[in-house]
Every structure is written in C-alpha cells, then in structure tokens.
Amino acid sequence: MIGKLSGVIAEKSPPQVLIDVQGVGYEVDVPMSTFFNLPGLGEKTSLLTHLSIREDAHVLFGFLTAEERNTFRLLIKISGVGPKMALSLLSGMSVGDLAQTVAKQEAGRLVKVPGIGKKTAERLLLELKGKLSPDLALPVSVANDAQADILQALVALGYSEKEAGTALKSLPPDVGVSEGIKLAMKHLS
Template sequence: MIGRIRGILIEKTPGQALIECSGLGYEIDIPFTTFYNLPDIGQEVTLQTHFVVREDVQSLYGFASRLDRDLFRLLIKVNGVGPKLAAGILSGLDAHQFIHCIEGRDVKALVKLPGVGKKTAERLLIDMTDRIKQLEGQFTPAAEAAAGSPANEPKTSSNAHSPTDEAAEALIALGYKPQEAERAIAKIAEEGMTSETLIRLALRNMIPA
C-alpha cells in the first residue's frame, strides 16, 4: 500500500497531478478539492494516497489531507460506490461539507453530485452515518476553520488553455453535461478569474452549501 507521497509537482490539471519522487514520475488521480490546494509547478508537495489495484487497472489516488483520504476509503466500501465516483463526490464536496450533508440528512445536495442518483444518495446516508464516526478526532472545529482559511484558497493555474475553457472541461470530465457546465461557468465568470476559482464557484452554485 502506498499511503503517502512527497515530491516535486511537475504537472497539474483538474483531476490529476504528476509528482516526481526519487527520479520517478507518479500520475495521481485527485479530486478537485485537492487540485485547489496544489502549489505552483516546480514546488514540493505532499499528498496522502490510496492505491487501487484491479485486474485491468492500477490507480493511485491522492488527497490534500488525511481526512479526505480516510473519507475516500470509507466511501468505496459503500455498495455501488467505486473509486471514480468517490473521487467525484470529493470533487463536489470536501470532507467537511460531505460530513455535514450526512449529519443533516441532506439528500438534495447529494443528488446534485454527478453520478449520484436518489438511490445512491439514500444509500450514502444509511451507510455513512455510522462510518463517519470512525473519523472522530479528525473532524474538529479547528480543522474545519483551517479548511476555509486563506492558505487553502485556489492557486494560480499554469495551463495554457483559457480559464473558462479549462473549468468547463473539468466539469464535463466530472460528469456534468456540456450545457450544464457552460451555463454554470457563464453565471459566475469574471475577468481575471483562475480556472480553480471558476470550478469552485460553479460547483458551489450547483451544489448548495
């Protein structure tokens, strides 16, 4: 099991990061909430990781915090929730927001996540209510405050595509329809916004806090 990786960030796109560690480049699938917190290209980064091995694929998932990683591990134990859907859930809601949804029995917020229908949302509420208790000690007021601190504000994107195009492509990759992605971006787009900011605000409008 690969549980943690520290190295130099070589590339980053919504959904994936390439990290060089000891001469090897690791392609790591990441939720958008982790992408928002990545440093600039060329800087050192540390991610908590989970290694998925299947007959046809091996994937390494990375997370900005241990809480996100541990929640991911609980999500993939839910019937019908695989790693891709779990990462999608953590792209629309960070760990603190997801826990609030479960504690508040907020089905409406869950079904707005791509790939989550009403039945899956109800299953999440049933299965995760007890499981999130395993995260006790990680989900604290101090940790919640830190999650919303300026240190966790989106970093500047270094990609050549326009921020609006990149944000729309990221939402489509997450599972939203092109029309939905374009409308969501158009509603909040302002000059000078980075793709990270556009993605975050668009998702916030799609998924009520």
C-alpha cells in the same frame, strides 16, 4: 501499498497530477479540493495516497489531508460506489460538507454531485450515518482574511482543519499571514 508520495509537481491536468519522486513520475488522481490547494509546477508537495488495484490498472489517488483519504476509503466500501465516484463526491463537496449532509440526512445535496442518483444518495446516507465525525461538520471560524489564508496554508501543508483551527486560536488577532503561519507551525510542533 503506497501510502504517501513526496516530490515535485511535474504536471497538473485536472483531476490528475504527475508527481516526480526522485526521477520516477507517479500519475495521481486527486479530488478538486486537493487539486486547487496544490502548489505550482516545479514545487514540492506531499500527498497521502490510496492505491486501487484492478485487473486492468493500478490507480493512485492522492489527498492533502488524512480526513479526505479516510472519507474516500469509507466511500469506496459502500456497494455501488467506486473510486471514481468517491473522487467525484469529494470534488463536489468538502469532507465537512459531507459530514453535515449525512448528519442532516439531506439526499438532495448528494444528488447534485455528478454521477450520484437518488438511490445511491440514499444508500450513502444510510451507510455513512454515524461513521463521519461530527467534528468535521463544524467549520473553523476565522476572524479575517489573514486567518483564512493561514488556515488554508496549514491545511495545504498537511495539517487537519481541526489542528489548524486549534493553532489559529493561539495566534494574536492582528498577526500577518507569514508570521501567523510560522507561529501556528511552532504551536503545532
């Protein structure tokens, strides 16, 4: 099982990226939340992965955070939800939004995601009830644009939103983005 890839981004074509790992190119399907937080072409990145094996293909799915990958794995265990639908769901809403939707039992929000009908939405709400952490539904509060940029950078570096939020609380309120990222990473290590 391939659990993680670290390499250089060779190509980006939504929802797929090509990661060059020491001369071997891996095609990885990613949710749009991960896609938009990836660095540019030629830059290094690290993705947590899930390998799906079918009769006709081996498909790698990549995620920037463990929460996304864990939620993806929860979703594909549900009858009628395959990897492509799970990817579509994670592209249509964040893990926090999904946790909040499940907690409030809002089928209407799930139906808005392409490929999910009323019956599938109801099945998702039933199957996911109690399985998604309520902490994921609580958004991390940011005081200004600099803190929002710091939070986004930490999540892109592979820290969970919860870890990044904890690190943000330890920073002085008027810190700049680059200094804030350095201080937050020092706090997290």
